[in-house]
Amino acid sequence: MSEPQVSDPTPVLALADVSKSFGAVQALRGVRLSLFAGEIHALAGENGAGKSTLVKTFAGVHRPDDGQVLLNGEPVVFHSPADAQHAGVAVIYQEPTLFPDLTVAENIFMGRQPRGAFGRLDRGAMNAAAEELFARLGVVLDPAGPARGLSIADQQVVEIAKAISRDAKILIMDEPTAALTGREVERLFAVARTLASHGCALLFISHRLEEIFSLCQRVTILRDGAWIATESVSDLTEDDLVQRMVGRELTELYPKVAVDPGEVALEVSRLTREGVFTDVSFNVRRGEIVALAGLVGAGRSEVARAIFGVDRWDAGSVAVEGKPLRAGSPTTAMAAGVALVPEDRRQQGLVMELSIERNMAVTGMKRLRRGPIIRGSAERALASDWATRLQLKYSRLSDAVGVLSGGNQQKVVLGKWLSTDPKVLIIDEPTRGIDVGTKAEVHRLLSNLAAEGLAVLMISSDLPEVLGMADRILVMHEGRLTAEIARADATEEKVMAAATGRGEAAA
Amino acid sequence: MNGTSAKDTSANGADANGKSGDGNGKGGNGASASGTRVNGTRMNGTLERLGRIRELGIVGATVLLFVVTGLANSGFLSIDSFRDILLNASIIGLLAIGQAMVIITRNVDLSVSSTTGLSAFLAGVLLADHKGLPVIVVALACIAMGAAWGLLNGALVAYFRIPALVATLGTLYVIRGVDYWFAGGRQVNAADMPSGFLSLGTAKIVGVPVLPLITLAVLAAVGWGLANLRSGRELYAIGSNPDAAILAGVPVTRRLLTVFVLNGAIAGLAGVLWAARFGTLDATVATGKELDVVAAAVVGGVAISGGVGSAWGAALGALLLTSISSALAVLKVDSLAQYAINGALLLAAIVLDRLLALRLAARLRKKSRERSVETTPLAAEATR
Numbered sequence: 001m002s003e004p005q006v007s008d009p010t011p012v013l014a015l016a017d018v019s020k021s022f023g024a025v026q027a028l029r030g031v032r033l034s035l036f037a038g039e040i041h042a043l044a045g046e047n048g049a050g051k052s053t054l055v056k057t058f059a060g061v062h063r064p065d066d067g068q069v070l071l072n073g074e075p076v077v078f079h080s081p082a083d084a085q086h087a088g089v090a091v092i093y094q095e096p097t098l099f100p101d102l103t104v105a106e107n108i109f110m111g112r113q114p115r116g117a118f119g120r121l122d123r124g125a126m127n128a129a130a131e132e133l134f135a136r137l138g139v140v141l142d143p144a145g146p147a148r149g150l151s152i153a154d155q156q157v158v159e160i161a162k163a164i165s166r167d168a169k170i171l172i173m174d175e176p177t178a179a180l181t182g183r184e185v186e187r188l189f190a191v192a193r194t195l196a197s198h199g200c201a202l203l204f205i206s207h208r209l210e211e212i213f214s215l216c217q218r219v220t221i222l223r224d225g226a227w228i229a230t231e232s233v234s235d236l237t238e239d240d241l242v243q244r245m246v247g248r249e250l251t252e253l254y255p256k257v258a259v260d261p262g263e264v265a266l267e268v269s270r271l272t273r274e275g276v277f278t279d280v281s282f283n284v285r286r287g288e289i290v291a292l293a294g295l296v297g298a299g300r301s302e303v304a305r306a307i308f309g310v311d312r313w314d315a316g317s318v319a320v321e322g323k324p325l326r327a328g329s330p331t332t333a334m335a336a337g338v339a340l341v342p343e344d345r346r347q348q349g350l351v352m353e354l355s356i357e358r359n360m361a362v363t364g365m366k367r368l369r370r371g372p373i374i375r376g377s378a379e380r381a382l383a384s385d386w387a388t389r390l391q392l393k394y395s396r397l398s399d400a401v402g403v404l405s406g407g408n409q410q411k412v413v414l415g416k417w418l419s420t421d422p423k424v425l426i427i428d429e430p431t432r433g434i435d436v437g438t439k440a441e442v443h444r445l446l447s448n449l450a451a452e453g454l455a456v457l458m459i460s461s462d463l464p465e466v467l468g469m470a471d472r473i474l475v476m477h478e479g480r481l482t483a484e485i486a487r488a489d490a491t492e493e494k495v496m497a498a499a500t501g502r503g504e505a506a507a
Numbered sequence: 508m509n510g511t512s513a514k515d516t517s518a519n520g521a522d523a524n525g526k527s528g529d530g531n532g533k534g535g536n537g538a539s540a541s542g543t544r545v546n547g548t549r550m551n552g553t554l555e556r557l558g559r560i561r562e563l564g565i566v567g568a569t570v571l572l573f574v575v576t577g578l579a580n581s582g583f584l585s586i587d588s589f590r591d592i593l594l595n596a597s598i599i600g601l602l603a604i605g606q607a608m609v610i611i612t613r614n615v616d617l618s619v620s621s622t623t624g625l626s627a628f629l630a631g632v633l634l635a636d637h638k639g640l641p642v643i644v645v646a647l648a649c650i651a652m653g654a655a656w657g658l659l660n661g662a663l664v665a666y667f668r669i670p671a672l673v674a675t676l677g678t679l680y681v682i683r684g685v686d687y688w689f690a691g692g693r694q695v696n697a698a699d700m701p702s703g704f705l706s707l708g709t710a711k712i713v714g715v716p717v718l719p720l721i722t723l724a725v726l727a728a729v730g731w732g733l734a735n736l737r738s739g740r741e742l743y744a745i746g747s748n749p750d751a752a753i754l755a756g757v758p759v760t761r762r763l764l765t766v767f768v769l770n771g772a773i774a775g776l777a778g779v780l781w782a783a784r785f786g787t788l789d790a791t792v793a794t795g796k797e798l799d800v801v802a803a804a805v806v807g808g809v810a811i812s813g814g815v816g817s818a819w820g821a822a823l824g825a826l827l828l829t830s831i832s833s834a835l836a837v838l839k840v841d842s843l844a845q846y847a848i849n850g851a852l853l854l855a856a857i858v859l860d861r862l863l864a865l866r867l868a869a870r871l872r873k874k875s876r877e878r879s880v881e882t883t884p885l886a887a888e889a890t891r
Contacts, residue, residue: 081753098748102743106740111755120735121735121740
């Protein structure tokens with residue numbers, strides 16, 4: 001609305017040459033960023049550029065290894081999120097952080113609930129205040145209902161209401177629009193502009209460049225954890241921004257080899273799990289990389305879990321090379337040649353405390369044993385073989401997997417599954433949280449595997465990755481397949497339209 | 508609101524040429540549904556909230572137990588019988604109330620039985636060896652001793668991040684060991700203690716024994732605090748999502764410390780009551796009771812995974828378990844079989860709880876899905 005007021009020379013909150021590393025991974029390298037009252041500042045960068053680490057540094061979750069956080073020009077140390085909150089910093093995280101067992105209103109006012117006599121909580125006042133916040137946001141939500149079971153959009157609304165209710169001086173929004181409807185996004189922007197006009201400093205993170213251009217005054221760009229530029233949005237075009245974010249040609253990042261697909265390896269027909277996904281049918285051929293795109297929460301990972309047998313399906317069928325799989329049996333799926341590389345490496349893919357060789361060998365217990373004994377030598381041979389083939393960077397195979405970087409951890413998960421000689425590889429978010437260099441390596445690996453005849457089903461929320469790597473793109477929205485797009489016809493707009501339910505029905 | 512929603516959806520329908528008819532149809536449904544939704548949500552909300560009062564189930568089960576046993580033996584429904592059950596339930600009930608606070612934070616305190624035992628013996632020794640000591644001083648000393656052990660538990664869990672199960676299993680043995688060392692084989696008998704103290708175990712106020720009244724007073728305080736104080740609600744927050752609690756600025760360490768100290772103090776108080784009620788005290792008092800206490804809390808609807816339950820439920824759970832023991836005795840069931848029956852009941856309670864939770868989750872999931880279908884589709888954003 002109004003022109004940014006950046007006349008006040010002292011930033012409300014700033015980072016001065018901040019560095020932070022986690023084990024071997026350097027997440028931030030000498031990053032500087034200043035937030036001024038009344039300004040909406042954008043933070044742009046690819047996945048793994050260090051945006052979330054930066055947010056958590058402001059929020060008091062991480063403390064910088066080097067450099068300083070400045071509050072009104074004075075160095076401060078936030079020892080905890082509570083410290084940052086007291087300083088007036090409110091953060092809306094990418095992943096909602098709600099208490100499922102408490103009511104919606106309690107989630108908003110936790111620790112700040114209105115009180116009556118004897119410190120008794122005034123539930124009436126609390127619910128009324130929540131209603132008022134929802135009215136300001138223009139949504140209908142029951143403040144006294146439980147937070148459990150809220151959709152991602154509703155959870156995000158609760159998070160926003162929480163931040164607004166804190167009356168924060170600095171509001172940091174880590175991809176708040178990811179799961180909101182167009183109308184809700186507009187409403188959020190209106191609220192953001194109002195807050196800015198009242199002297200609030202805002203930091204806004206989004207992958208949607210048009211949002212950055214319509215909402216923000218300045219933008220700071222990060223790449224591989226390093227500060228690249230801070231510029232006025234009006235001086236930039238979208239192409240300039242992308243150029244600075246990526247810093248290299250896209251073709252380098254997505255080395256896809258063209259392959260003639262063979263016979264059908266995975267056939268999924270009319271697969272349904274009540275309330276999760278409905279009537280999902282598709283196939284993946286040998287040599288093909290098929291991407292499953294869509295918004296977070298569209299049911300993509302759930303389909304993958306059902307195919308692999310982690311969850312049961314209620315109707316439909318899955319066949320690998322013509323042989324039907326049993327519902328709810330990962331053992332059968334593995335025996336039939338299905339491998340699943342899950343989204344969450346740390347929780348589901350690896351045992352972080354165990355060594356590289358143990359992690360790699362865990363899928364091959366049957367082949368590696370002599371009688372009931374697992375042979376250490378066989379384990380080591382298998383691990384070193386795959387470590388070489390995957391160009392794993394490690395010092396010793398007996399090191400714990402936890403010390404490797406994200407990209408190398410992902411290679412260990414891949415090695416663990418590839419050693420089972422799978423026919424179908426399902427890989428969920430293959431490069432989330434992996435630095436750009438290793439990302440290209442993982443992509444090259446996937447491309448080569450497909451070229452060798454593996455059928456790859458790749459779930460990804462990273463749109464450039466989907467467009468760059470997939471032979472065909474399937475798009476899911478609200479538990480249904482809404483589109484199938486061939487590589488040649490695929491554009492960001494088409495995928496987005498289908499992912500948001502505005503696209504054409506599956507061809 | 509109807510107007511905007513319809514307009515919005517038809518706008519979407521217009522730019523999605525292939526599916527415009529469908530889009531409009533959906534918009535129409537959405538608009539008409541959202542008109543009635545506010546009322547619908549309210550009504551469902553009330554029903555749901557009623558359904559979520561887990562304590563009702565336990566009350567029902569207890570009533571059923573009394574009716575069935577009463578039919579077999581009307582003596583079970585006498586005033587004396589009720590009084591006995593109340594007396595028997597009051598110490599386990601007291602401990603279950605404290606335990607409920609701990610379990611709500613997704614922790615557990617197994618050491619309470621040892622604390623109770625040591626406290627009972629301490630009370631006995633103080634009263635037997637220092638005849639002049641006022642009972643209240645003895646009680647306060649025992650409570651303070653319990654609180655000190657609670658502080659140790661809390662420190663192990665909150666500062667040193669040792670899982671509560673392991674930490675309190677350790678202190679269970681440590682405290683029992685201290686008890687044996689302190690007792691040195693000695694036994695304090697009722698005759699050694701002033702009768703004024705022992706009468707606590709039998710005294711009545713307008714026909715109601717004092718022991719259950721003390722439990723009830725603690726219950727009222729803890730129950731009220733858990734439901735109505737910020738710090739009380741923060742315990743639920745910690746148990747419901749520990750990471751989010753830290754992000755929300757809840758002083759997690761301090762709250763956990765407080766909870767263990769309070770629970771220890773309650774165990775100390777329970778020891779005093781034990782001494783007054785049973786009179787014969789040695790180093791083995793209350794051995795193994797920690798499992799009864801946890802069972803009572805869980806049967807009473809306190810979820811072992813934290814974030815759910817109430818002090819009232821835990822106390823009712825203790826009452827139900829005690830009533831079952833009494834009923835089985837009245838029905839002349841072999842006392843050895845009672846263990847199996849109590850265990851089966853515990854399993855039944857947990858299974859039922861799990862089923863209810865799954866059904867509730869499925870219903871909420873469905874409701875949320877319907878909501879998001881009737882509002883507009885999600886915004887463009889697939890990259891992240």
